[in-house]
Amino acid sequence: MSVLVIGSVALDSVKTPFGEVEEALGGSATYASASASFFDTVNLVAVVGEDFGEKNIQPLSGFEIDLSGLVRSPGKTFRWKGYYTYNLNEAITTETCLNVFADFNPILSDEHKKASHVFLANIDPELQLKVLEQIEKPEIILLDTMNFWIENKKDALIETIKKVNILVLNDAEARELVGEANLIKAAGKIREMGPDRVIIKKGEHGALMFSKSGIFSAPAYPLENIFDPTGAGDTFAGGLIGYLSDVHGKSEEDFRRGVIFGSAMASFVVEKFSLDRLKILTWEEVRDRYCQFKALTHFE
Amino acid sequence: MSVLVIGSVALDSVKTPFGEVEEALGGSATYASASASFFDTVNLVAVVGEDFGEKNIQPLSGFEIDLSGLVRSPGKTFRWKGYYTYNLNEAITTETCLNVFADFNPILSDEHKKASHVFLANIDPELQLKVLEQIEKPEIILLDTMNFWIENKKDALIETIKKVNILVLNDAEARELVGEANLIKAAGKIREMGPDRVIIKKGEHGALMFSKSGIFSAPAYPLENIFDPTGAGDTFAGGLIGYLSDVHGKSEEDFRRGVIFGSAMASFVVEKFSLDRLKILTWEEVRDRYCQFKALTHFE
Numbered sequence: 001m002s003v004l005v006i007g008s009v010a011l012d013s014v015k016t017p018f019g020e021v022e023e024a025l026g027g028s029a030t031y032a033s034a035s036a037s038f039f040d041t042v043n044l045v046a047v048v049g050e051d052f053g054e055k056n057i058q059p060l061s062g063f064e065i066d067l068s069g070l071v072r073s074p075g076k077t078f079r080w081k082g083y084y085t086y087n088l089n090e091a092i093t094t095e096t097c098l099n100v101f102a103d104f105n106p107i108l109s110d111e112h113k114k115a116s117h118v119f120l121a122n123i124d125p126e127l128q129l130k131v132l133e134q135i136e137k138p139e140i141i142l143l144d145t146m147n148f149w150i151e152n153k154k155d156a157l158i159e160t161i162k163k164v165n166i167l168v169l170n171d172a173e174a175r176e177l178v179g180e181a182n183l184i185k186a187a188g189k190i191r192e193m194g195p196d197r198v199i200i201k202k203g204e205h206g207a208l209m210f211s212k213s214g215i216f217s218a219p220a221y222p223l224e225n226i227f228d229p230t231g232a233g234d235t236f237a238g239g240l241i242g243y244l245s246d247v248h249g250k251s252e253e254d255f256r257r258g259v260i261f262g263s264a265m266a267s268f269v270v271e272k273f274s275l276d277r278l279k280i281l282t283w284e285e286v287r288d289r290y291c292q293f294k295a296l297t298h299f300e
Numbered sequence: 301m302s303v304l305v306i307g308s309v310a311l312d313s314v315k316t317p318f319g320e321v322e323e324a325l326g327g328s329a330t331y332a333s334a335s336a337s338f339f340d341t342v343n344l345v346a347v348v349g350e351d352f353g354e355k356n357i358q359p360l361s362g363f364e365i366d367l368s369g370l371v372r373s374p375g376k377t378f379r380w381k382g383y384y385t386y387n388l389n390e391a392i393t394t395e396t397c398l399n400v401f402a403d404f405n406p407i408l409s410d411e412h413k414k415a416s417h418v419f420l421a422n423i424d425p426e427l428q429l430k431v432l433e434q435i436e437k438p439e440i441i442l443l444d445t446m447n448f449w450i451e452n453k454k455d456a457l458i459e460t461i462k463k464v465n466i467l468v469l470n471d472a473e474a475r476e477l478v479g480e481a482n483l484i485k486a487a488g489k490i491r492e493m494g495p496d497r498v499i500i501k502k503g504e505h506g507a508l509m510f511s512k513s514g515i516f517s518a519p520a521y522p523l524e525n526i527f528d529p530t531g532a533g534d535t536f537a538g539g540l541i542g543y544l545s546d547v548h549g550k551s552e553e554d555f556r557r558g559v560i561f562g563s564a565m566a567s568f569v570v571e572k573f574s575l576d577r578l579k580i581l582t583w584e585e586v587r588d589r590y591c592q593f594k595a596l597t598h599f600e
Binding site for chain 2: 086182183215219253260298299
């Protein structure tokens with residue numbers, strides 16, 4: 001098995017109460033690929049500009065990621081600038097320059113078309129749909145989105161949602177997508193749109209997974225210091241799809257373990273800027289944190 | 301073993317998006333006692349006014365609660381009036397009339413002084429301290445409080461906190477009590493004040509219990525319809541202290557089970573106004589919901 005990740009590779013300028021970085025490697029596909037690579041082989045599909053040099057790609061070099069799908073196009077790389085106050089649940093965007101991303105048209109290689117496990121990270125749902133149509137025999141397709149697409153491309157988004165196995169989104173987005181304040185009811189309505197499973201991320205309050213098997217409530221890892229929350233959601237999704245691909249899992253128990261591994265990965269990425277924490281992360285630390293999640297919730 | 305509950309018995313007028321009641325039986329001691337009575341013998345200590353008649357006490361008659369400590373004083377019964385919007389996490393108080401509660405001076409009977417498990421529900425910390433001093437050989441003392449006392453009687457509250465085993469409070473109160481935004485750090489600071497355990501309630505996001513054994517993250521039961529959240533916190537505390545008294549438990553595992561039983565009881569009480577749901581609740585339903593909490597969080 002191998003994982004295909006389609007999303008953004010970006011240069012992020014981020015300020016948090018604890019520090020700041022300028023043009024650090026970011027983007028949904030970056031975080032998700034690095035996270036998934038702890039579990040299985042990963043193929044990344046994204047676009048960067050001519051300004052994206054050796055220095056920029058360097059942070060990804062330590063991970064086992066096939067970068068043959070990282071296209072270089074004329075123009076500048078996607079840039080995001082934002083900051084967090086002490087309410088680390090919410091990023092405040094000050095600048096988004098799509099640049100080469102505005103004309104991104106992902107054409108998959110023959111090998112990529114054979115992917116079994118696909119993470120469609122948060123990009124224009126029309127692009128997500130285009131990618132989906134090229135995958136020959138997908139086993140599990142995990143979709144992320146955001147409020148911007150709910151508000152501006154709802155029809156294309158609904159078409160895409162129809163075709164995926166799992167939709168992952170945050171609590172506010174779930175409420176907005178179906179116009180329902182109660183999350184349990186909202187998840188029910190989303191599942192009626194197509195996906196077998198809906199995972200609602202609640203930031204520091206963990207995540208809820210809804211399926212025909214019932215509800216799984218995953219805790220967040222209690223962190224005393226969150227340095228930079230950027231990429232936490234994509235790191236979560238990357239860990240989940242990577243784990244599912246590795247174990248070739250489709251049972252409720254597999255999905256629950258995947259959600260916990262995803263949560264564990266996310267709990268590491270926020271400890272430093274960009275990929276700085278994942279770069280030095282060991283598999284033993286991941287296993288250990290998985291066990292800590294168990295200790296956190298276990299009762300007889 | 302038996303449980304002693306000291307707190308308020310009140311007449312509540314509540315409006316929620318789903319209905320309203322006028323002068324229904326409420327108060328912290330009412331909810332906590334009814335909840336604890338599912339697990340062990342309960343003694344209630346509180347005060348009501350001359351206006352508190354047979355009709356008012358009637359809802360408590362179905363529970364096994366010793367009411368010999370319910371004093372009748374000249375004046376009117378404590379009344380609370382409030383409402384909830386669709387944000388059911390927050391009650392908006394429109395009127396609080398302490399009435400006979402303003403001069404409440406709890407004198408325990410010889411039998412009550414022998415209580416092993418005591419819940420000091422949310423009242424003036426000076427009164428809580430007075431009660432504490434009368435208990436001869438307490439095994440577990442569980443304390444609740446609220447922002448009003450943190451802001452207006454902090455010294456007395458700190459004196460009381462020093463002397464209890466467990467402090468239960470909500471997230472905003474925990475942050476306010478020690479001036480620390482991060483809940484894990486806040487819980488650490490509160491434990492340094494005295495209590496072995498701190499339980500932080502997070503409403504629809506469950507609860508966190510902190511002790512030297514680590515952190516326990518308890519989920520909230522996913523409810524599609526919350527009818528009236530009034531009394532949920534006291535019902536939680538009542539279930540916890542009742543369970544601990546019944547099993548005579550002091551291990552981490554006992555406390556975790558207690559927190560889940562408390563959460564289960566709270567998940568029922570919000571389904572109707574006042575004690576209406578607890579009045580018809582069966583032990584089988586409680587056991588069943590306990591199992592549902594396990595199914596909700598379990599992974600291997």
